[in-house]
Amino acid sequence: MNAKSGLRGWLAGRMPALAAEVAALAALLLAAVADSPWWALPPALVALGLLGYLWRNALSGGPTPSGSTLVIRLLLLACAYLLGVVHSGADLVLALGVGVAALAILAEPAVTATSRSVYPVSANLRGSGLRPNLRPNTSRAVLVNGAAVVVALVCAFAGTLEVISLVVSVAALALIAFTGWQAVTRVRARHASETRLNAALAAYEPVFLLHWEAPAGTAYQVGMWLPYLERLGKKFFVLVRSEANFNEVLRMTTAPVVLRSGLTQIDDVIVPSLRAAFYVNTATKNNHLVRYTNLTHIQLNHGDSDKVPSHNPVFRMYDKNFVAGQAAVDRFAANGVxxxxxxxxxxxxxxxxxxxxxxxxxxSLTAPRVLYAPTWAGFYADSNYSSLLVGYDIVKALVSRGCSIVFRPHPYTMRSAALTQESERIKALLAEDRRTSGRKHVFGAEAETKMSVVDCFNASDAMVSDVSSVVADYLYSEKPFAMVAVSTPAERFTDAFPLARAAYVIDAHSGRVTNLDPVLDDLLGSDPLAATRHDLKKYYLGDIPSEGYAQHFIDEANRYL
Structure with missing residues (x-):
């Protein structure tokens, strides 16, 4: 069944390209045998239309799938040649233009393959690379090659202006040749940077490094720690394992950023001055670095919560685990780790x-502002705590009570079509209520990108969230909050997620909310858990004076540097 599903998926993905190839072949055959060139026009237009569909991302600035369209374009060039020879008595100029365009297209795979070997090695690092080594724009060359095909077809159908086709084809060949030269030059530059990398790092004399590997779009993990690592006052660099991570981090720091993707490449960054390595997640590639026993390996994680990943046995492989409070320590023992x-x-x-x-x-507030900050679906079923599927009902109930809303879904929400749809429903609800009532709801880019999480905390009087590190952080404010029980019934929720002792629990484990009104009465009214929150704040966030709170982390980290 899985094999059949895989085949169907492959066919569905290939269908537009296959249809375009069939249409281009039909145009070629009709150009060869039909008594009029215009018989070849409909299938040629279909092929060009499908080619545009396949290139829709490239036409808006994205990458171009050159390999999947190479056959289509060569068939259309052959069609143009036959139209000229059979129906127009075309001279050598059209044939030459078609031939030059074909050479440009045939050069694409080699140029693209060479271009893939271009990637940055370092940035902000004197002696190896202050600026990243950028990959040449192969999409532009592929699009110009496509334009050469279109011009050749137009000239062939018109039976004239063949010289224009030749000029465009020569330009296409020149551009692909220039792009290939750029790729070769930059591959050589990459090799040179790699050769100098270890010496450049040794001369820089970093005391520690920050290791980060994660899916694209998760820069918040490293972004939350960079300001505090910079406050340690020691030289450091950021080691990333993918080009996407490299580009994300480079926008966030002036410290050196180094890209080493493979296991054997890690040796390049281990220099005598290094004393420690920090980590902000439990990515698999972390084990490429923890094998260096001369370093102290310190796990920071990217938030504290009662989620399953927060007591993962993999934390044992680090020398030190920096945690927010005693709750994080007890969580491991409570879960048999x-x-x-x-x-x-x-x-x-x-x-x-x-x-x-x-x-x-x-x-005492007549119109409180409530932050709704649902988490995402997680990578695995046992870590799916998102309340977004019932979030519309929660937000609607809050609005009906006169609350204004700050809506900040997790950055990974867009990974789920269902959660994305619910997120958009909530935004539409808030937009309509803002229009009709004048309430100043905050959502969309303003809440998700312009405002930080802390800004959202400070803009709110209460919060509704899920099993998430956001909850532990919000505890610091001592403001009331509710948690949504999605995976566990409300009566067992605090056993599974102890932080819920400080929360008003909304029961949604059956797929719908069942106790919303009494929970909101407590959350927005008498707030009987105020004293509990105050007590648990120290347990979850450390018994640390508020004056110089962050300095405690800085002092502890510097002990290992």
Whole structure:
């Protein structure tokens, strides 16, 4: 069944290209045997239309799938040649133009393959590369080759202006040749940078490095820690494992950024001055670096929560685990993961140092602003805690009570079509209510990118969220919050997720909300859990004075540097 599904998926993905190839072949055959050239026009137009569909991303600035369209374009060039020879008595000029265009197209695979070997090695690093080595724009050359095909067809159908086809084809060949020269030159530059990398790092004398490997679009993981690592006052660099990660980090720091994707390439960055390596997630490629026993390996993670990944046994492979509070230490033992006490350092969550503490009881506010911050679906079923599928009902109930909303879904929400759809429904609801009531809801780019998480915290009087690190961070504010029980019934929720002791629990484990009104009464009214939140704040975020809260992390980190 899986094989059949895979075949169907492959066919579905290839169908536009196959249809274009068939149409181009039909145009070629009709050009050869039909008594009029115009018989070849409909299938040629179909092939060109499908070619445009296949290139829709490239036409808007994305990459061009050159390999999947090479046959289509060669068939259309052959069609243009036959139209000229059979029906127009074309001279050598059209044939030469078609031949030059074909050479340009046939050169694409070699140029594209060489271009893929161009990738950055380092940036902001004197002696190896202050600027990244950029891949040449092969999409532009492929599009110009496509234009040469279109011009050849137009000239062939018109039976004239063959010299224009030749000029465009020569330009296409020149561009693909120039792109190939750029690729070869930059591959050589990459090799030179790699040769100089170790010496350049040794001369820089970094004391520590930050290792990061993650899917594209997750730069928040490293972004939350970079400001505090910079405050350590020591030289460091960021080691990333993919080009996407390289580009993301480069926009976030002036520190050297180094890309080493393979296991054997890690040797290039190990220099005598290094004392420690920091990590912000449990990516598989972390084990490429932890094998260097001369370094102290410190796991920072990217938030504290009761999620399954927060007590993963893989944390044992680090020398130290910096955690926010005693709750993180106890979480491992409570879930059967044995960890020696000396592996932990309680450092708080420096990211909450600017979170404002509640100024007044929420019951005193006539129109409270509520932050709705649902998490995403997770990589695995046992880590799917998102409430977005019932989020519309929650937000609608809050709006009906006169609340204004700050809506900030997890950055990974767009990975799920269902969650994306629900997110858009909520935004539409808020937009309509803002139009009719004048309430100043905050959502979309303003809440998700212009405002930081801390900005959203400080702009709110209460929060509704899921099992997420956002909840532990919000605890610092001592403001009331609710958590949505998605994977577990409300009556067992606090057993599975102890932080919920400080939360008003919305029961949605059956796929619909069942106790929303009484929960919102407590959340927005009497707030009986205020004292509990105050007590649990130290347990989850460390018994650390608010004055100089982040300095505690800085002092502890510097012990290993």
């Amino acid at each position: 044995s960890m020696p006490a000396e592996m932990f350092s309680i450092v708080g969550r420096p990211q909450v140092e600017n979170v404002a503490i509640a100024a007044a009881p929420i019951a």
